Amino acid sequence: xxxxxxxxxxxxxxxxxxxxxxxxxxxxxxxxxxxxxxxxxxxxxxxxxxxxxxxxxxxxxxxxxxxxxxxxxxxxxxxxxxxxxxxxxxxxxxxxxxxxxxxxxxxxxxxxxxxxxxxxxxxxxxxxxxxxxxxxxxxxxxxxxxxxxxxxxxxxxxxxxxxxxxxxxxxxxxxxxxxxxxxxxxxxxxxxxxxxxxxxxxxxxxxxxxxxxxxxxxxxxxxxxxxxxxxxxxxxxxxxxxxxxxxxxxxxxxxxxxxxxxxxxxxxxxxxxxxxxxxxxxxxxxxxxxxxxxxxxxxxxxxxxxxxxxxxxxxxxxxxxxxxxxxxxxx
Amino acid sequence: xxxxxxxxxxxxxxxxxxxxxxxxxxxxxxxxxxxxxxxxxxxxxxxxxxxxxxxxxxxxxxxxxxxxxxxxxxxxxxxxxxxxxxxxxxxxxxxxxxxxxxxxxxxxxxxxxxxxxxxxxxxxxxxxxxxxxxxxxxxxxxxxxxxxxxxxxxxxxxxxxxxxxxxxxxxxxxxxxxxxxxxxxxxxxxxxxxxxxxxxxxxxxxxxxxxxxxxxxxxxxxxxxxxxxxxxxxxxxxxxxxxxxxxxxxxxxxxxxxxxxxxxxxxxxxxxxxxxxxxxxxxxxxxxxxxxxxxxxxxxxxxxxxxxxxxxxxxxxxxxxxxxxxxxxxx
Numbered sequence: 001x002x003x004x005x006x007x008x009x010x011x012x013x014x015x016x017x018x019x020x021x022x023x024x025x026x027x028x029x030x031x032x033x034x035x036x037x038x039x040x041x042x043x044x045x046x047x048x049x050x051x052x053x054x055x056x057x058x059x060x061x062x063x064x065x066x067x068x069x070x071x072x073x074x075x076x077x078x079x080x081x082x083x084x085x086x087x088x089x090x091x092x093x094x095x096x097x098x099x100x101x102x103x104x105x106x107x108x109x110x111x112x113x114x115x116x117x118x119x120x121x122x123x124x125x126x127x128x129x130x131x132x133x134x135x136x137x138x139x140x141x142x143x144x145x146x147x148x149x150x151x152x153x154x155x156x157x158x159x160x161x162x163x164x165x166x167x168x169x170x171x172x173x174x175x176x177x178x179x180x181x182x183x184x185x186x187x188x189x190x191x192x193x194x195x196x197x198x199x200x201x202x203x204x205x206x207x208x209x210x211x212x213x214x215x216x217x218x219x220x221x222x223x224x225x226x227x228x229x230x231x232x233x234x235x236x237x238x239x240x241x242x243x244x245x246x247x248x249x250x251x252x253x254x255x256x257x258x259x260x261x262x263x264x265x266x267x268x269x270x271x272x273x274x275x276x277x278x279x280x281x282x283x284x285x286x287x288x289x290x291x292x293x294x295x296x297x298x299x300x301x302x303x304x305x306x307x308x309x310x311x312x313x314x315x316x317x318x319x320x321x322x323x324x325x326x327x328x329x330x331x
Numbered sequence: 332x333x334x335x336x337x338x339x340x341x342x343x344x345x346x347x348x349x350x351x352x353x354x355x356x357x358x359x360x361x362x363x364x365x366x367x368x369x370x371x372x373x374x375x376x377x378x379x380x381x382x383x384x385x386x387x388x389x390x391x392x393x394x395x396x397x398x399x400x401x402x403x404x405x406x407x408x409x410x411x412x413x414x415x416x417x418x419x420x421x422x423x424x425x426x427x428x429x430x431x432x433x434x435x436x437x438x439x440x441x442x443x444x445x446x447x448x449x450x451x452x453x454x455x456x457x458x459x460x461x462x463x464x465x466x467x468x469x470x471x472x473x474x475x476x477x478x479x480x481x482x483x484x485x486x487x488x489x490x491x492x493x494x495x496x497x498x499x500x501x502x503x504x505x506x507x508x509x510x511x512x513x514x515x516x517x518x519x520x521x522x523x524x525x526x527x528x529x530x531x532x533x534x535x536x537x538x539x540x541x542x543x544x545x546x547x548x549x550x551x552x553x554x555x556x557x558x559x560x561x562x563x564x565x566x567x568x569x570x571x572x573x574x575x576x577x578x579x580x581x582x583x584x585x586x587x588x589x590x591x592x593x594x595x596x597x598x599x600x601x602x603x604x605x606x607x608x609x610x611x612x613x614x615x616x617x618x619x620x621x622x623x624x625x626x627x628x629x630x631x632x633x634x635x636x637x638x639x640x641x642x643x644x645x646x647x648x649x650x651x652x653x654x655x656x657x658x659x660x661x662x
Binding site: 027030032035052054113277283317321325328 | 358361363364365366367380382383385387444608611612613614615616617618648652653655656657659660
């Protein structure tokens with residue numbers, strides 16, 4: 001069966017509860033500093049490298065939190081997810097750890113690395129054509145056939161709460177290091193990471209301004225936040241950021257984000273590539289293009305107000321070697 | 332003037348003192364875990380990524396510790412260092428932070444990245460031909476001309492003590508995380524990092540077996556430890572590990588290492604490349620070939636005795652984009 005979408009909005013306490021579930025399972029990624037990056041940006045930058053998370057992105061957090069919450073009957077029926085890649089790996093690996101069967105619906109043009117890794121975590125892959133087929137419908141059909149539960153990529157309170165542990169840890173780690181976060185930059189596809197981070201920041205560090213960062217032409221969060229209601233991208237251009245192409249903010253995520261976010265920023269492909277190169281050459285961290293948008297925004301001075309200390313989430317590092325080689329060699 | 336080599340062997344207390352000097356200046360690099368790597372290696376692996384250190388390698392620690400110890404007259408005369416790259420950057424950056432003039436003698440075939448970065452830290456570069464000129468003599472001549480102090484890459488108590496803070500932090504961080512290190516693997520060129528790490532481990536965690544790791548054909552530490560006295564590499568083959576080509580252990584470093592190390596291991600270029608690829612694909616960390624030898628040894632099962640928990644130092648990440656692209660694409 002497909003569970004009806006829960007209507008309750010997630011709260012900070014859900015994030016705190018997710019942190020207890022993830023303790024000892026998810027990697028508590030460090031909060032890194034780089035004096036060279038600080039000098040280049042002209043501000044103190046605290047980097048949260050979710051590239052070092054299980055499966056190479058923050059998506060494991062939400063997926064594991066969602067799957068641990070399934071009752072025994074739900075676990076037996078298995079789970080279905082649709083994703084261009086990182087949510088797929090997160091769900092597949094969480095399901096593997098919990099012994100739950102998983103099917104993942106992936107676009108046929110998803111990066112090869114992401115498809116292979118999802119399969120390596122034991123999930124069954126169902127590929128589809130991004131421009132001709134509807135992934136939600138395919139997932140619903142599989143769920144109906146098998147009695148499986150659809151695990152949405154972002155518009156789910158448990159997913160939002162799990163991703164929010166990124167923000168929760170940032171605040172805790174910054175505080176432990178004697179730092180104070182003036183701003184936090186997080187990527188936004190459907191808005192799950194930003195919503196969870198906004199919940200954590202508004203509860204624990206209300207002085208911290210949280211911004212979404214999106215690829216130019218795909219800045220539906222930025223425009224929706226400015227408009228006060230959800231708007232969609234029309235005629236969106238191609239983008240190097242394959243994980244951030246959701247056309248509109250989620251319903252739940254936007255309800256959480258709208259009153260809590262300071263605004264939305266957008267970065268060009270060129271700015272993203274420069275950020276990936278800086279992560280390579282200066283930070284020595286492998287970042288996928290989608291995972292580098294927040295760093296790109298910090299490096300390109302996109303913040304509307306100066307910030308002394310900026311938290312930057314590097315959200316993922318799953319990039320094909322050939323794509324990565326092209327980006328770093330193109331200096 | 333060139334300072335006469337101090338004859339006193341460094342002790343653990345020198346490492347502890349170096350830690351206080353480096354506090355707030357050097358990056359306290361995290362101790363990382365990767366469940367995927369643990370599964371691949373078949374042991375718990377605790378990764379110390381000195382790739383995230385200032386200048387992209389552990390060499391900053393020793394250099395800063397050495398330069399802070401210079402008296403006012405010594406600072407005015409400036410410093411001279413010779414290095415294929417990472418020590419060069421460490422000295423140049425430490426000198427920059429302390430306002431000390433620096434000249435660095437570098438081989439003409441050093442990776443371009445390393446030369447450019449050393450220059451960017453404000454040092455004057457003097458290039459030489461690796462096979463025809465003697466870098467020590469060039470450094471001594473410059474020191475005599477300018478009244479500068481030669482900062483040796485490893486055979487110096489302050490350098491050894493500074494590098495030892497890597498091991499000191501590993502032990503502290505492992506303990507704080509409730510882990511116990513059965514073995515620690517560190518690369519060895521001249522043996523400064525291993526000597527400092529051995530000092531820290533023997534004082535604080537004597538149950539931890541510390542091993543050097545070197546490129547095959549350049550395993551002078553392994554052979555010297557087995558022989559009980561210093562031996563040199565003869566007819567050493569070419570190696571991808573440009574930072575680990577010292578032909579023989581240092582005099583001071585070997586005196587420290589010999590009674591404290593558990594042994595020396597060697598890895599092939601192919602094993603090193605596989606480690607660099609794993610660091611890219613699984614750890615999402617940029618590692619230069621020389622910086623990946625310890626990981627290569629862990630991945631290749633080189634430890635003579637099984638270890639439940641292995642500490643691995645990723646010693647540096649300064650690699651040209653083109654070289655790196657070649658390695659990660661060659662899967």
